[in-house]
Amino acid sequence: MKLSSFLVLLSLSSLAACSGGDGGGDGNSNLVPDASAPASALCDAPPTRLIVLGDSIAACAGVGDKDAATCGPKILHSYLDGNQAPGIIYENKSVSG
Helix, strand or coil: CHHHHHHHHHHHHHHHHHHCCCCCCCCHHCCCCCCCCCCHHHHHHCCCCCECCCCCCCCCHHHHHHHHCCHHHHHHHHHHHHHHHCCCCCEEECCCC
C-alpha cells in the first residue's frame, strides 16, 4: 500500500472512531489513550486540520493540482468541512515526483 493511501485511510479511521459510541465492543476501544475513558472522549472536539502527505497521487498530478476541486484529498476536505468538522483547515504538503 502506498504511503499516501495509508495516510488517507488512517485519517478516515480516526474520524470513524467518533461514531463508535461508548467504545463497548465496536472495535474502537483500543483507540482510547486511557482505558477507563469512553471512546466518545476522543470526539469532544472535531479535528481542526487535515494535513495531506504523499507523492504524485496525493499531489493530484494530472488532475488539476493540490487545490483543484478534482483533487481527492481536497474532495475529502470539502466533505469533512461540510459534514464532520466545519472550518477544518486543508494543508496539502504532498510532492509530485
